[in-house]
Amino acid sequence: MGILESIRGPKDLDRLASHELTDLAEEIRQFLIRNVAQTGGHLGPNLGVVELTLAIHRIFDSPRDSIVFDTGHQSYVHKLLTGRQDFSTLRQQGGLSGYPSRSESEHDIVESSHASSSLSWADGISKARKLTGQGDRYVVVVVGDGALTGGMAWEALNNIAADKDRRVVIVVNDNGRSYAPTVGGLADYLASLRPAIDAVRTAPAYEGALEFWKKRLQEGGPVGRFAYKSLHAAKKGVKDWWAPQGMFEDLGLKYLGPVDGHDEKALEHALATAKNFAGPVIVHAITEKGRGYAPARADEADQFHAVGVIDPDTGQPVSAGGAASWTSVFADEIAAIADERPDVVGITGAMLIPVGLHKFAARHPERVFDVGIAEQHAVTSAAGMAFGGLHPVVAVYSTFLNRAYDQLLMDVALHKAGVTIVLDRAGVTGPDGASHHGQWDMALVQSVPGLHLAAPRDATRLREELREAVAISDAPSVVRFSKGTVGPETEAVERLADGVDILRRLGSSGPGQPGRDVLLVAVGAMSDLALDVAERLDRQGISSTVVDPRWVLPVPKSVISLAAEHRIVVCLEDGVRAGGVGSRIRQEMRAEGVDTALNEVGLPAEFLDHGTRSEVLARVGLTGQQITHDIVAQVLGTKVPFARPLPGKSAPRTGSLPQL
Numbered sequence: 001m002g003i004l005e006s007i008r009g010p011k012d013l014d015r016l017a018s019h020e021l022t023d024l025a026e027e028i029r030q031f032l033i034r035n036v037a038q039t040g041g042h043l044g045p046n047l048g049v050v051e052l053t054l055a056i057h058r059i060f061d062s063p064r065d066s067i068v069f070d071t072g073h074q075s076y077v078h079k080l081l082t083g084r085q086d087f088s089t090l091r092q093q094g095g096l097s098g099y100p101s102r103s104e105s106e107h108d109i110v111e112s113s114h115a116s117s118s119l120s121w122a123d124g125i126s127k128a129r130k131l132t133g134q135g136d137r138y139v140v141v142v143v144g145d146g147a148l149t150g151g152m153a154w155e156a157l158n159n160i161a162a163d164k165d166r167r168v169v170i171v172v173n174d175n176g177r178s179y180a181p182t183v184g185g186l187a188d189y190l191a192s193l194r195p196a197i198d199a200v201r202t203a204p205a206y207e208g209a210l211e212f213w214k215k216r217l218q219e220g221g222p223v224g225r226f227a228y229k230s231l232h233a234a235k236k237g238v239k240d241w242w243a244p245q246g247m248f249e250d251l252g253l254k255y256l257g258p259v260d261g262h263d264e265k266a267l268e269h270a271l272a273t274a275k276n277f278a279g280p281v282i283v284h285a286i287t288e289k290g291r292g293y294a295p296a297r298a299d300e301a302d303q304f305h306a307v308g309v310i311d312p313d314t315g316q317p318v319s320a321g322g323a324a325s326w327t328s329v330f331a332d333e334i335a336a337i338a339d340e341r342p343d344v345v346g347i348t349g350a351m352l353i354p355v356g357l358h359k360f361a362a363r364h365p366e367r368v369f370d371v372g373i374a375e376q377h378a379v380t381s382a383a384g385m386a387f388g389g390l391h392p393v394v395a396v397y398s399t400f401l402n403r404a405y406d407q408l409l410m411d412v413a414l415h416k417a418g419v420t421i422v423l424d425r426a427g428v429t430g431p432d433g434a435s436h437h438g439q440w441d442m443a444l445v446q447s448v449p450g451l452h453l454a455a456p457r458d459a460t461r462l463r464e465e466l467r468e469a470v471a472i473s474d475a476p477s478v479v480r481f482s483k484g485t486v487g488p489e490t491e492a493v494e495r496l497a498d499g500v501d502i503l504r505r506l507g508s509s510g511p512g513q514p515g516r517d518v519l520l521v522a523v524g525a526m527s528d529l530a531l532d533v534a535e536r537l538d539r540q541g542i543s544s545t546v547v548d549p550r551w552v553l554p555v556p557k558s559v560i561s562l563a564a565e566h567r568i569v570v571c572l573e574d575g576v577r578a579g580g581v582g583s584r585i586r587q588e589m590r591a592e593g594v595d596t597a598l599n600e601v602g603l604p605a606e607f608l609d610h611g612t613r614s615e616v617l618a619r620v621g622l623t624g625q626q627i628t629h630d631i632v633a634q635v636l637g638t639k640v641p642f643a644r645p646l647p648g649k650s651a652p653r654t655g656s657l658p659q660l
């Protein structure tokens, strides 16, 4: 049996000798490679924090002390050390979360995968500890160099530094990368330290010398004066030479490091030193993403930041890529647009390749900007670019737009700025769980005055709607699409004057009668589902029309007219029902005096646990069978009157469906 199996909780680490810790670190690395290769997950980040996590759990006393992981994707080692060593269900429905999870362990605190929030958590927890007489309990934060490029982190540092007697230990996990090498002034700053200094500040000798001279200083007299002069000179020298200590100390934070983040002994020394400060302190650990796994280290793109199922020996993906992904279609089209439109620029929040701006950047490097993990800044900076005559395309995952709602509203929309926001991973994503589903974007943006929202149903419409979006120069435009492979191409049987596509007309409501029983409004990728429902209804004698609005906001007038000609409207959307597209259509129908019954079919306003995309959709009832069942029950259950006429239209029909 290896050492790892003997670790049931952090306390079991205390008895290990130094060589056993080295062996344990190797065991953990092999465990991660073997297991994450089977399930997929954040292999690179976790290989980089093995020694760091061991040292933290040996020096601090979780859960009495709180350990907070920023973003949380690098908490696998923490899980292994806190009683969770079955990784066979990692990120699977009902299995281990890929992020900290309070329901899994008392050692877990922050479940959100949204970066740069950990220091605010630490500020809050430490204030609570102080006010409740528990000021002797530490808050230890593991924050990456990438997460430190998020503005929220600096808001928190400003507050943490203001109060010297709160026990906050900030471990900067500096591997020099987000996905790609971290960008910006801070990254350059941290990088400038790595080669120069090798943990001298935490060497026992340095601390001893400091203590010796501080005592002489207190004794006063000629020796004390000499001590003062030499300490002051040393500090100034170090300050000039050792920038981060200056920067962080200017902020009011003690700085320790940089420390070799793979030297467990040096880490423990630095953390023990930090613990003795009993106040806010930064420990700057230099780590390597993908440490100990050659395929990860060789991966120039992102050092195996997040992998699918791979061959553990070679690191190669097990399943060759199949159909095109939404992201790849976007990547090709935006690059083509960039060739044609010199005013178009791209902006990414440290996710150039994941959001598909890499081809654009390869062809026009001067026109793609990586702003770091700073979506709020990205959106307002885009408003500035639009003011300067450019057309920015901000590409982010849907869930991360949540963070930039005010910037979209008050910097882009208020100023009628021609900014296009492309939302990848919109709707249910799956394995990354509750904080990653892009389920709120449509509800958020539908309240933004003047905003245009497109939800393409397939690759052709993505290309088309993206081009239409970048042609809008006086308002924000948003194009949103799902994670993963693009659905089948669905050609319209008719395109109406306002761009709405009729996808199918099935059955009829009677000779000479307009419309049909059910109007199925399919938002984006829901078109496949809507067509499946139409087929199922047809088999039960219920007629339907399937439409894809393409641009769902503003609500196209033809959707309202069609609603008046059907008995029920069902809007299918891969987003929260509350405040979604369906509710907006309902508002517009009411404004036009159309009182056709409308069902919003979408996601609940709930946090949805991880699983595959189809498992999660099934869990919330977004399946052909369930939707059909509900429609049939409603239509057969009640005599659903036809709508009152639109002004100038024929009188409504009433009647009941044929008995089945």
Ligand SMILES: Cc1ncc(C[n+]2csc(CCOP(=O)(O)OP(=O)(O)O)c2C)c(N)n1
Pocket (backbone or CB within 6 Å): 045, 071, 073, 074, 113, 114, 115, 116, 143, 144, 145, 146, 147, 148, 173, 175, 177, 178, 179, 289, 305, 349, 350, 351, 373, 375, 400, 403
């Ligand atoms: C607000 C937000 N934007 C983007 C992401 C996507 N994301 C996940 S991890 C990551 C890089 C994090 O870099 P760093 O903090 O240095 O951690 P590392 O992976 O290097 O350990 C990014 C951009 C996110 N989780 N949150």
Ligand SMILES: CC(=O)[C@@H](O)[C@H](O)COP(=O)(O)O
Pocket (backbone or CB within 6 Å): 071, 073, 113, 305, 306, 354, 425, 429, 432, 483
């Ligand atoms: C932790 C984080 O936010 C990202 O790494 C995310 O897990 C990537 O998601 P995709 O795998 O969908 O690109």
Ligand SMILES: [Mg+2]
Pocket (backbone or CB within 6 Å): 144, 145, 146, 147, 173, 174, 175, 176, 177, 178
């Ligand atoms: Mg990093």
